Amino acid sequence: MKSNTKQFPKNKIAWLWENMEGKRALYFVGILGTVLYNILQLTIPYFSGKIVDLFLTGENAATNLQVHRDLLYRLLFAMVGFTFLRVIVVYGSCMIYETVSQSVLYRVRNYLYDKLQRQDMTFYSTYRTGDLMTRQTGDLDAVRHMVAWVVRMVVESFSLFAAAAVFFLYTNWKLALCVLVISPFVFWIIYLFRNRVAPMHAALREKLAQMNTCAQENISGNRVVKAFAREDYEIEKFDRANTDYAETNKATGMVWLKFFPIVESIANLMPVVLLAVGGVFMIRGQLTMGDYVAFSGLIWAIANPMRQMGNIMNEFQRFSAASKKVMELYYSEPKIRDEENAVSHPERFEGKIEFDNVSFQYEDGDLPVLHNISFTAHPNETVAIMGETGCGKTSLINLIPRFYEPTEGQIRIDGIPVEQLKLYDLRKQIGLATQDVLLYSDTIEGNIAYGDDSIKMNEVVKFARYSAAADFISKMPEGYDTLVGERGVGLSGGQKQRISLARALAIRPSVLILDDTTSAVDMETEKQIQQSLRELDFPCTKIVIAQRISTTKTADKIIVLQNGYIEEMGTHEELMEKKGYYYELVKLQTGVDEL
């Protein structure tokens, strides 16, 4: 896993601000709305205080009620009017927060998806799928929550506190100071709370990713689970991850409970201070009854923001942990990408492939897996690669489309080093059928035309014929319209391999790479495929990993790899004469003692 101390070019808030582009002014209006709403909260206690002083308790209350009745009506009417205005303002600002948060969510999600598409193989072997999915969903939702709720709560709490404090100070500064003097203590408590809870939120995001990874691996590997009857084991494994997540969640929630009684006591102390000190002030004639009513009608506006601080800090830490995960993807750059002066090559390659003293080691590997590999495949030739399992065959072919970069040496296509070509142009010219076949949840036609959706139906059928898939496809009830992939009909391993071969051929590649693509098809079908590959109606250099002699026999060049070194190289006849590894393999496969 990547380190947690990763530095990003922008801090979290600046990053959020960047992703609010186009909606910043609107968001600002939303924030102003929240401030206005909270200032309007003061109107009710203010008018109530006025009514009490003028019409209920003052010396002239009875006279005022007679003479200034219209003023009483105006004050009552203003209270109702401001209440409506507050509702409208709060409604409008909530709509704004929601709109802006959805816009940020949409923008970042698309950006992350784009980033994921452009990552290299090393990235995908570093990050677990469940972890990536969590970043795209749960973590991203915590970011949206920050824009929609946390910022609003912060503005609301501070503006309410500030407005009430100003009102208190303006009305009676001595009483205001007596009430407010204990509030800084709450900030200190919140600071302590933050230090305790921040690492717990980081752990929480990890646990969530672990739980999702567990579920994702189980679902995608359900056949293995069933085959080994490990359902109970998997249920237990998920239960452990789920318990771990729930426990961490609970523990994180509990942290606030330790600080909550102190904050709650301080908040509850305020009305008591107001009652005691305010009472003394009234007895001494330093406070009118109306002002006391206004104070006690607004004391919640001082106490509630303090109570909210814990929630806000909790949510802020949740955002902080989640946004770190999201930003790690957001700012990640693939190591393998276009060089600054990468060459465009939209036209077809002639198809000459040269490996020039190539060695390769995986980033997380201890030892090199390929050593000093040199060979040339001339245009339209077929080069077969053989060797025991784990000797480096797949690693070798992965270097041609630049899935990985050689640690030493150079690979050239038509004399141009592959790293100097634009990745798009390079990969667009390479047809690849891998060992593990992945078909998309789409029709057979859609799967074959995946690399070039402009090809016509008759061409789809032609490529299916080349890969000996046309027969079994035509026998399916819905033919080429049959849905395959996760939600589609079941296909045998050999059938999937043939559709994958048709998909690779359908882009009419200049270079075709087949990684044991016919391992699951019978000998007869394989023979047909070999025949078709020799008779393709477009020029194409083929690099084929194969174990069967029937495949390699007709190749222009056979490379035998052993422990990452080229052990033997030549045609079938040359290698048979050499009587080495290849010769022994032929003997083994044909069952003949002497050839």
Ligand SMILES: Nc1ncnc2c1ncn2[C@@H]1O[C@H](COP(=O)(O)OP(=O)(O)OP(=O)(O)O)[C@@H](O)[C@H]1O
């Ligand atoms: N992503 C990876 N990271 C680290 N090591 C890897 C990675 N992929 C493969 N290896 C290692 O590289 C070596 C060569 O693997 P490779 O897949 O190229 O062999 P192969 O000849 O194609 O095997 P097989 O015939 O079984 O497919 C193996 O020892 C393997 O463990």
